[in-house]
Amino acid sequence: MRFGYWTPIFGGWLRNVEDEGMPVDFGYAADLARFAERNGFDVTLVPELNLNDIKGISAPSLEAWTVATALAAVTERIEVMAAIRPGFHLPAVTAKQVATLQQLSGGRFSLNVVSAWWEQEARQYGGIFSAHDDRYARTEEFATILRGLWTQDGFDHAGDYYHVEDAHLQPKPAAPPILYAGGESPAGKASITRFADAYLTHGGTVDELHAKIAEMRDRRADAGLAPFAHFGMAAYIIVRDTEAEAQAELARITDVTEGPAYESYRDFISKSQLEHVLDLRDYSVSNRGLRPNFVGTPEQVAERILAFQEVGVDTLLLQASPQREELERVARDVIPLVRAWAPTAEHQLAPVVSGGAP
Numbered sequence: 001m002r003f004g005y006w007t008p009i010f011g012g013w014l015r016n017v018e019d020e021g022m023p024v025d026f027g028y029a030a031d032l033a034r035f036a037e038r039n040g041f042d043v044t045l046v047p048e049l050n051l052n053d054i055k056g057i058s059a060p061s062l063e064a065w066t067v068a069t070a071l072a073a074v075t076e077r078i079e080v081m082a083a084i085r086p087g088f089h090l091p092a093v094t095a096k097q098v099a100t101l102q103q104l105s106g107g108r109f110s111l112n113v114v115s116a117w118w119e120q121e122a123r124q125y126g127g128i129f130s131a132h133d134d135r136y137a138r139t140e141e142f143a144t145i146l147r148g149l150w151t152q153d154g155f156d157h158a159g160d161y162y163h164v165e166d167a168h169l170q171p172k173p174a175a176p177p178i179l180y181a182g183g184e185s186p187a188g189k190a191s192i193t194r195f196a197d198a199y200l201t202h203g204g205t206v207d208e209l210h211a212k213i214a215e216m217r218d219r220r221a222d223a224g225l226a227p228f229a230h231f232g233m234a235a236y237i238i239v240r241d242t243e244a245e246a247q248a249e250l251a252r253i254t255d256v257t258e259g260p261a262y263e264s265y266r267d268f269i270s271k272s273q274l275e276h277v278l279d280l281r282d283y284s285v286s287n288r289g290l291r292p293n294f295v296g297t298p299e300q301v302a303e304r305i306l307a308f309q310e311v312g313v314d315t316l317l318l319q320a321s322p323q324r325e326e327l328e329r330v331a332r333d334v335i336p337l338v339r340a341w342a343p344t345a346e347h348q349l350a351p352v353v354s355g356g357a358p
Helices: 026-038 064-074 091-105 119-125 132-151 186-195 206-222 243-253 265-271 298-310 323-341
Strands: 002-006 043-046 079-084 109-113 155-158 163-167 179-181 198-201 231-239 294-296 315-319
Touching: 002 231, 002 323, 026 064, 026 323, 043 064, 043 315, 064 079, 064 091, 079 091, 091 109, 091 132, 091 163, 109 132, 132 155, 132 163, 132 179, 132 186, 179 186, 186 206, 198 206, 198 315, 206 231, 206 298, 231 243, 231 298, 231 323, 243 294, 294 298, 298 323, 315 323
Parallel strands: 002 043, 002 315, 043 079, 079 109, 109 179, 179 198, 198 231, 231 294, 231 315
Antiparallel strands: 155 163
């Protein structure tokens, strides 16, 4: 199991808690990344939204690609996965940026290619927003241009959305970055099967992930393509000494009072095609993070993580609040159990270090 976490560019992940003790500040994000890579974490996802989806559109947030670039520069081992929405970027320019970031990071940079869902944000920031299936078609063409420029010289592309003529990119990345993507609609799954290297999903139950992974494996096989490199899942995690303490924290963070933090709710459920429609309680935590039920004692949470590993999940992208303190619990109390109960030679866990950068 690879352990990852979401870089908190919004000040937290909870729509019902105003101050989570997670400043919207690059210093916090950098300290968290350096801690994480010293203590058993493998990857961080930097989400991309120009408006604050968690605390409300007038709340502060950081710009994803600036943060991802800086994190790659101040870390040494952890994979930096930056989200990208094609409607806000040019594919050839993005290919050039990523090639440079691969060099800067020593090959640790990857992309989470997101087809987008927030129409209000697109209006405010001049992004391209269209019908659901059309967004996935654009995304697939975007990915085609990325790979073309990373692997060919004098690359040409004339498609429905982009035109690139005799394009050159040097230096090319030593290895093309992994393209992660997620989606649940028929159009989304079909597109992701064709263009992505790895599949990501919102949080779900073990049975849901079992079915979803089996379907996506079959889709790749039917298309005559190599298996996905990774299956990743988002999850919110609460670890306490007792189950009662963990459940009390869960009750606190899901005490729903609809307000400014829920401004994006209608856009999300109306512009996405979801297999499981969210209610406000689910939406109180980002990315359906409560569905995996990583809530309890270290032993309970480790057992649940191993259940997901058994059905094919190999990458967890965790959210927690406050992130630094909670990831310390995970690093100290959960990761050692998971790796002891299902040991793998490639992971050698260092002692938890609570200080700042070395």
